[in-house]
Amino acid sequence: MTERPEGSIADLRKAVTDRWLDFFLGLAGLGSLVLVWWVGSRTTTFVPSIAEVVSSIPEFVREEEIWPDVLATVRRVFGALAIAMVTGFGAAYVMSRGGLWGQVVDRYVSLMLGIPSTIAALLALFIFKRSEVGVYFVVAIITFPFVALTLLQGLRAADRRLDEMSDVYRFPMTAHVRHVAGPHLVPYTFAALRNEYAHAWKVVVLAELFAVNTGMGARFARAFDRFLLVDAMLWLLVFMVILLGTEYLLILPVERRVLRWRGSGQVSA
Amino acid sequence: MRPELPTPAGPEGNGDYIRVEGLRVSYDGTTLALADLDLVASRGDFVAVLGPSGCGKSTLLHAMSGVLQPQAGEIEIGGHAVQGSMGSDAPLIGYVFQDHRLLPWRTVAQNISIVLHAAGVPRAEIESRIDRYLKMLQIDRLRDAWPMRLSGGQRQRVSIARALALQPAVVLMDEPFSTLDEVTARLMRQQLAELWRESSQTIVFVTHSIREALFLANRVYVLTKGPARVMEVVDIPIERPRRYEDPRLTDLEGQIVDRVMSVWGYGEPESEPTHKERQ
Secondary structure, three states, X not given: OOOOOOOHHHHHHHHXXXXXXXXXXXXXXXXXXXXXXXXXXXHOOOOOOHHHHHHHHHHHXXXXXXXXXXXXXHHHHHHHHHHHHHHHHHHHHHHHHOHHHHHHHHXXXXXXXXXXXXXXXXXXXXXXXXXXXXXXXXHHHHHHHHXXXXXXHHHHXXXXXXXXXXXHOOOOHHHHHHHHHHHHHHHHHHHHHHHHHHHHHHHHHHHHHXXXXXXXXXXXXXXXXXXXXXXXXXXXXXXXXXXXXXXXXXXXXXHHHHOHHHOOOOOOO | OOOOOOOOOOOOOOOEEEEEEEEEEEOOOOXXXXXXXXXXXXXXXXXEEEOOOOOOHHHHHHHHHOOOOOOEEEEEEOOEEOOOOOOOOOOOEEEEOOOOOOOOOOOHHHHHHXXXXXXXXXXXXXXXXXXXHHHHOOOHHHOOOOHHHOOHHHHHHXXXXXXXXXXXXXXXXXXXXXXXXXXXXXXXXXXXXXXXXXXXXXEEEEEOOHHHHHHHOOEEEEEOOOOEOEEEEEEOOOOOOOOOOOHHHHHHHHHHHHHHHHHHHHOOHHHOOOHHHHO
């Protein structure tokens, strides 16, 4: 017995068209940014020209002392994000269980959601002085409530029918976590990771402005203090290249691979 | 005037492999879903449980699978009481749900292998069983496909392959074809009847379709509207292979419709004498 395949050629054609459309829209967006930069450099005194910045890139990337700062920031982003993900999952789990502790954690998460990044950075400066721990603290405390809320949605949306199936077939707890509960949370984990990854980059730079003398945030501050606008622009470019590069070349491909089961179109038997 | 429905010898027949006695289930402690329900099936039997939507048919299967604890009554399968953990020597139970309940993030083969692995099937045997049952259900080409890319009929066939690959003593089927289009459902009923004839598995098949129950089963338990109790037990004395359009099935169907009309549609279930009371 066979069932007809549905729309395989049409699906492929649509996918190719969509990809090209995405590419051109992306290119148009980038072009508009360059245009805004060009207009800014022509009409103000504090935006350096595109040519000036582009011509400084080779010399800038050859400077050996920029890379330790870049690496320090990358390390802080990934470290703090790992802490935020683990704490966020713990908080989401406790909230999903309800009860007294669920209520307590829920209040903490709500409170943390309302703390501005600048205040958190100043608090960290008071509490940890100018130490590395302060940066991790700020990034983790700002990002973890968002992680918790996204994962809480995932926990609440758990498919009870699949739980029932695993009960009927007497899955052991490890098999249930590995094959049912865990994979269900993966899309939510990626959503939290992607959102908070960009957020963490923005917060880490702010924390580095206040709390430490190393990292890209500290280098931004130094460039502005000395009114080195080309340097500030170059650091901004490095920031954007790393942020977007890791997101598009690392996180998105991994997400696409892990969630490949969500593809569309039917197959014939 | 229609002839009398053929009635079975009675629930205390010899060699009962499945024995459900006085089963009483309530979800909230006050509203009964199942009221003193009895059911028996011998080894290799095909029993259909027929009842209107929402009468408690699925609840019966839940209780029989051991995931639902009844308030009263006994369920025995192969001499083992069904209650939570049944012990390692207890007969395996396969379950086909109304919706396929496949793990969308695992391929067709993985969906089957996970269940076999959880049931303790030796690793070396798992692959051969997957191949065998996928071939049996004519879906071996879909081995590495993701469930979301399959049609409803294909998914349900994977779900059946998953249940059968376990080589269970009993397969519980909860309206497995009710969400499929009529043509696919007919093909699958035919295929299920053939698979059952080739195997020695005992099947308890829940449905609200009278024709489906009569076509597939040896014996049909007709339930009342909720709370479900057995209203009628009908043996189907029609040789196999059966034709879905067999006029004898049409005749039996008419008799059952006459009987259940008032109970399922307009009458009060309490006013209808149960199978036990009639005996």
